Amino acid sequence: MAVLPDLPTMIAITMETALTKNSLSELSINLEALAANYHFLAEQSAPSECAAVVKANAYGLGLRPVVRTLEKAGCKTFFVATLDEGLTLRTITAKTIYVFAGVTEENNVAFAEASLRPVLNSIPQVKLWNSRGPSALHLDTGMNRLGLSKKDFLKLSTCISNGTVIEPTLILSHLACADEPAHDLNVQQLKKFQALRPTFQSSPRSLSASSGIFLGPSYHFDMVRPGYALYGGNPTKNQPNPMSPVINLKARIMQCREVARGETVGYGATFRSDKRRQIATIAIGYADGYSRALAETAHVSIKGMLAPVAGRISMDLISVDITGIEGVKPGDWAEIIGSTISVDDLAKCAGTIGYELLTTLGPRHKRIYIGAIK
Numbered sequence: 001m002a003v004l005p006d007l008p009t010m011i012a013i014t015m016e017t018a019l020t021k022n023s024l025s026e027l028s029i030n031l032e033a034l035a036a037n038y039h040f041l042a043e044q045s046a047p048s049e050c051a052a053v054v055k056a057n058a059y060g061l062g063l064r065p066v067v068r069t070l071e072k073a074g075c076k077t078f079f080v081a082t083l084d085e086g087l088t089l090r091t092i093t094a095k096t097i098y099v100f101a102g103v104t105e106e107n108n109v110a111f112a113e114a115s116l117r118p119v120l121n122s123i124p125q126v127k128l129w130n131s132r133g134p135s136a137l138h139l140d141t142g143m144n145r146l147g148l149s150k151k152d153f154l155k156l157s158t159c160i161s162n163g164t165v166i167e168p169t170l171i172l173s174h175l176a177c178a179d180e181p182a183h184d185l186n187v188q189q190l191k192k193f194q195a196l197r198p199t200f201q202s203s204p205r206s207l208s209a210s211s212g213i214f215l216g217p218s219y220h221f222d223m224v225r226p227g228y229a230l231y232g233g234n235p236t237k238n239q240p241n242p243m244s245p246v247i248n249l250k251a252r253i254m255q256c257r258e259v260a261r262g263e264t265v266g267y268g269a270t271f272r273s274d275k276r277r278q279i280a281t282i283a284i285g286y287a288d289g290y291s292r293a294l295a296e297t298a299h300v301s302i303k304g305m306l307a308p309v310a311g312r313i314s315m316d317l318i319s320v321d322i323t324g325i326e327g328v329k330p331g332d333w334a335e336i337i338g339s340t341i342s343v344d345d346l347a348k349c350a351g352t353i354g355y356e357l358l359t360t361l362g363p364r365h366k367r368i369y370i371g372a373i374k
């Protein structure tokens with residue numbers, strides 16, 4: 001996979017807010033790696049179009065820099081979850097925007113005015129939209145979350161053939177188990193999706209998100225719509241990550257102290273020292289997305305060595321055991337996510353997935369965009 005360009009040759013842009021002016025933690029987002037990931041996914045799914053899912057503020061990484069980078073990399077279609085996200089995105093790009101949530105009675109005019117394309121998930125939504133402009137149709141093939149049932153879908157196809165409803169510009173469905181290639185549901189969903197070919201002759205189709213791309217060409221159809229993999233997450237669970245890492249998160253060491261045998265560290269005194277140990281206190285906590293579930297399972301990396309979390313995670317602080325790591329002092333950085341600890345690894349330690357970790361990284365990190373587009 002693409003090698004990251006060396007840092008000094010890249011331009012870094014820092015997004016500073018009142019909250020991050022004197023930040024004790026830094027989240028760097030490598031836009032060159034993001035572009036490399038887009039190119040890689042587009043290559044994997046060619047000749048299908050590769051769209052990009054940028055919901056939830058581009059998975060927490062910042063909508064504007066992410067979208068600008070992806071546009072420059074050749075992306076022509078974007079997906080967001082909500083109307084508000086779509087309206088924000090419309091101020092950034094003139095490209096095609098689909099909104100997964102579809103329309104409501106209150107907001108269908110706003111969609112049309114901003115040239116946003118709703119993903120219509122039900123017959124009532126189709127009626128509300130009433131062919132105001134291009135839209136996608138979501139067919140449920142087994143996720144049972146959003147989307148039209150097959151029965152409703154076929155009903156609708158009659159309306160399309162007799163001209164009461166205009167043909168959708170995209171038909172999509174979503175895989176429930178794409179990260180488990182051997183799961184039966186993948187083939188079942190694929191078959192259901194393929195079966196509607198005769199109904200809508202000319203609408204392009206899209207089934208796969210990040211992991212679906214790696215299930216093979218039969219899952220690609222006309223368009224793929226990855227999110228997570230673009231941001232460096234591993235779309236091939238249990239296999240080496242084919243994507244380039246995009247984020248790096250580090251936090252300052254605030255204090256180092258020695259604890260004697262029998263002393264405890266942190267709330268609840270859950271960590272009791274079995275011998276004399278060196279403890280470092282680091283400026284990151286659950287308010288920054290460092291989940292309380294990481295207590296006693298996670299490590300940070302200091303001077304290239306792993307230091308285990310000691311005791312509970314506080315709102316703004318964690319303590320780690322640095323016994324045996326020489327020369328650590330206040331002001332040094334601890335790597336939270338980076339070359340030694342991946343997003344997927346850290347999420348696993350917290351009993352969650354990288355998606356949740358990325359989208360809950362808090363507002364206090366100074367965000368630095370590396371390899372920024374002009």
Ligand SMILES: *Cc1c(COP(=O)(O)O)cnc(C)c1O
Pocket residue numbers: 053055100174208209210211225226227228229
């Ligand atoms: C979030 C989402 C995607 C993107 O999924 P990733 O696994 O992040 O690639 C695609 N399609 C739908 C319907 C989604 O909700």
